[in-house]
Amino acid sequence: MLIAYRAKDLAEAHIVAGLLRAQGIESHVGGHFLQGALGEIGAAGFTNVHVEDEDYPRARAIVTDYEQNQPDDAVGKGPLNHAVDRYARGFLAVLLMVVVAWLLAGWLW
Known part of the structure; x- marks a missing residue:
């Protein structure tokens, strides 16, 4: 499995994973247990959305479209x-x- 998206938090990772699943790409959100390692502080870099190797190019295209359509505050x-x-x-x-x-x-x- 390859990392298709590195989310800023767990909620965003699940949003992107849901977006990929809606397009027929199976995805897995990793980093659930690492997110709270620093308490309430958002631990960056631990929540990733993984996809199968063969789905990676299509998943990256969808993720790129998602990233480009985010409002300024979101990025x-x-x-x-x-x-x-x-x-x-x-x-x-x-x-x-x-x-x-x-x-x-x-x-x-």
């Missing part, structure tokens, strides 16, 4: 994803400041 380019990026960077900046302050306070005492 990480829209304003929603930029807001999440800003939030994550802000959180990390504040966390870094707290750690530096904690280290300086411990070092000065």
Whole structure:
């Protein structure tokens, strides 16, 4: 079996697998038990849609069409994803400041 699609999460993998099955291509979603390895954080790269070797070219054509018809937010380019990026960077900046302050306070005492 070959990987026809690398999904960002389990739900998307099942959507693509269903799309392939609707076109007569048997597919398998892998990575069910690895998805929660990091708790609630989405573990990327673990959920893949597999198809039989002989179905791979047709499956890739269907997946390519699926990818091209996604709205910007679904592929990480829209304003929603930029807001999440800003939030994550802000959180990390504040966390870094707290750690530096904690280290300086411990070092000065």
